Amino acid sequence: MGKIVRHMWSFTHVDKEPVIVLVTGAAGQIGYALVPMIARGLMLGPDQPVILHMLDIEPAAEALEGVKMELIDAAFPLLKGVVATTDVVEACMNVNIAVMVGGFPRKEGMERKDVMSKNVAIYKAQASALEQHAAADCKVLVVANPANTNALILKEFAPSIPEKNITCLTRLDHNRALGQISERLNVPVSEVKNVIVWGNHSSTQYPDANHATIITSNGDKSVRELVADDNWLKTEFQSIVQQRGAAIIKARKLSSALSAASAICDHMRDWVHGTSTGTWVSMGVCSDGSYGIEPGLIYSFPVSCQNGKWSIVQGLKIDEFSRAKMDATAKELIEEKSTAYTCLELEK
Ligand SMILES: NC(=O)C1=CN([C@@H]2O[C@H](COP(=O)(O)OP(=O)(O)OC[C@H]3O[C@@H](n4cnc5c(N)ncnc54)[C@H](O)[C@@H]3O)[C@@H](O)[C@H]2O)C=CC1
Ligand SMILES: O=C([O-])CC(=O)C(=O)O
Secondary structure, three states: OOEEOEOOOOOOOOOOOEEEEEEOOOHHHHHHHHHHHHHOOOOOOOOOEEEEEEEEHHHHHHHHHHHHHHHHHHOOOOOEEEEEEEEEHHHHOOOOOOOOOOOOOOOOOOOHHHHHHHHHHHHHHHHHHHHHHOOOOOOEEEEEOHHHHHHHHHHHHHHOHHHHHHOOOHHHHHHHHHHHHHHHHHHOOHHEEOOOOEEEOOOOOOOOOOEEEEEOOOOOEHHHHHHHHHHHHHHHHHHHHHHHHHHHHOOOOOOOOOHHHHHHHHHHHHHHOOOOOOOEEEEEEOOOHHHHHOOOOEEEEEEEEEOOOOEEOOOOOOOOHHHHHHHHHHHHHHHHHHHHHHHHHHHO
């Protein structure tokens, strides 16, 4: 089967124009959790109609059709159309937002880079389809692992897509860090802000709470002072966040689909609608050399967003401990880039 039947509904002139959102790997675990969130307005807002383009591969075509049937049955008022297809060109046609989840997930005992050879080849191929068929200002979020390096390959093989429009997901790690601080200080997670996840979405990522604060009625208070245990922040806090994906795979035998889908919505919502004043989030973005990180790498930085654009938060003080961690994760990304190119050469 090349294509699955297209289903599109008409919309009235009083609605906003629908935004077309591509989800690749839509029949998978994350896809199944994500598409209803998008259709409910959790990504783009409660008044923004959407059309979903769902892509998967031939062996998953029947499951994908099942997801489409459920989307129809859920009668989401914002959902103005669904395309379920195994044809990458049809999937990418005119999309405004592309969420790239399709690929092979790592299994228990694997590092994320162990799925490199299979996944970078997919991202090279899909880069061309996006470049040729997506809307000119399409915003791209790569989720599939190794997320930073897949995004880097997509960027390099889709040179006409602006670099600023290609990102990867580290918001899940960011949210995990917020969650750990909330548990430790016994405060609602909504009152914790400005943690940072630097670098790679891998076990070398650097979750940094040095600049994080708790919102109180008497102003913001330093997380580092409230925790009053630098040793915990430098050891257990970091390893829990770094290893959380593996812990969930061990427990569920599947990857963290629910929290990943939620983080994907957070990432896109903040990128499109903006972050609140004085708050930043972590996003994997193309380095411009900020904080001494090699330009061109897709590296997770603290960013604030306004008018549909992200910018790296500048001027944060970096101590010696942080510097070493930030450099170590950058070094891994440089190595991954070189492995990815070797894999692509071997594929030829
Ligand atoms: N960046 C992050 O924070 C996170 C990343 N992940 C990664 O996200 C990816 C998806 O995870 P799950 O949904 O749990 O995996 P899954 O195996 O349940 O779903 C992946 C889907 O991608 C499809 N697929 C494979 N090749 C494809 C291609 N060429 N084009 C389109 N679709 C294709 C598969 O058929 C499958 O339906 C994995 O790479 C996983 O490691 C998972 C959690 C968090
Ligand atoms: O760990 C994995 O392979 C899935 C993932 O990226 C995460 O949960 O952070």
